[in-house]
Amino acid sequence: xxxxxxxxxxxxxxxxxxxxxxxxxxxxxxxxxxxxxxxxxxxxxxxxxxxxxxxxxxxxxxxxxxxxxxxxxxxxxxxxxxxxxxxxxxxxxxxxxxxxxxxxxxxxxxxxxxxxxxxxxxxxxxxxxxxxxxxxxxxxxxxxxxxxxxxxxxxxxxxxxxxxxxxxxxxxxxxxxxxxxxxxxxxxxxxxxxxxxxxxxxxxxxxxxxxxxxxxxxxxxxxxxxxxxxxx
Numbered sequence: 001x002x003x004x005x006x007x008x009x010x011x012x013x014x015x016x017x018x019x020x021x022x023x024x025x026x027x028x029x030x031x032x033x034x035x036x037x038x039x040x041x042x043x044x045x046x047x048x049x050x051x052x053x054x055x056x057x058x059x060x061x062x063x064x065x066x067x068x069x070x071x072x073x074x075x076x077x078x079x080x081x082x083x084x085x086x087x088x089x090x091x092x093x094x095x096x097x098x099x100x101x102x103x104x105x106x107x108x109x110x111x112x113x114x115x116x117x118x119x120x121x122x123x124x125x126x127x128x129x130x131x132x133x134x135x136x137x138x139x140x141x142x143x144x145x146x147x148x149x150x151x152x153x154x155x156x157x158x159x160x161x162x163x164x165x166x167x168x169x170x171x172x173x174x175x176x177x178x179x180x181x182x183x184x185x186x187x188x189x190x191x192x193x194x195x196x197x198x199x200x201x202x203x204x205x206x207x208x209x210x211x212x213x214x215x216x217x218x219x220x221x222x223x224x225x226x227x228x229x230x231x232x
Contacts, residue, residue, distance in 0.1 A: 029072055033060040036079065041087075044098040044178070048105075051176040059101055067193045069100040071107040078104075086193060095182035096189070099169055103183075106168030112161045159209050163217055170218050174225075180218050187211045 036042065036059040045057040062070070062078040067086060070078050079100065086092045107113070170180045188211060209217075 096186040099183035102169035106165035
């Protein structure tokens with residue numbers, strides 16, 4: 001039992017920190033966001049809501065400059081002011097912004113926030129075990145290696161979540177009659193809009209898949225759906 005104590009403490013600490021982070025994020029979002037009121041975007045959200053069989057999809061504008069969309073731990077969907085401004089300036093279409101909302105809905109529907117909490121706790125335990133074991137053989141470097149390996153695991157799990165949310169968004173956009181075109185075109189634009197294309201970074205270190213890989217994954221889905229259609 002004593003041998004397991006550090007691991008249990010690491011898991012407990014990770015759970016507490018995750019809950020604290022979620023609470024702090026919710027307070028920040030409450031203080032700096034308002035519900036989206038754009039008529040055109042709300043019309044697109046109504047089409048997605050109809051496809052999902054729900055009365056309404058609520059989206060909020062988070063008053064920060066970076067271009068991003070996010071699903072809060074409590075299930076709310078947000079677009080940043082920076083992203084909305086790109087839409088107002090004509091750099092992003094309404095349908096492309098709708099694909100962001102569909103992607104974030106995917107994170108919520110697939111329970112990614114809860115999964116991240118479990119993963120974060122597990123990664124913290126793995127980090128403690130690796131640091132302890134490696135520290136015996138490589139003093140002074142073991143902790144660094146343990147942190148690197150835990151980070152690589154976190155990046156891999158994050159990329160998996162992104163692929164899953166992309167697939168959910170592709171299905172929802174298709175069912176709503178919007179198609180996957182806006183989703184794929186936005187991926188291509190995002191590197192320029194965010195300045196975070198991951199150029200020069202190995203794919204296995206990135207928290208999001210590369211643009212070309214995301215587009216290929218959606219096209220593979222479309223091919224699979226087409227193959228399932230009844231032949232005339």
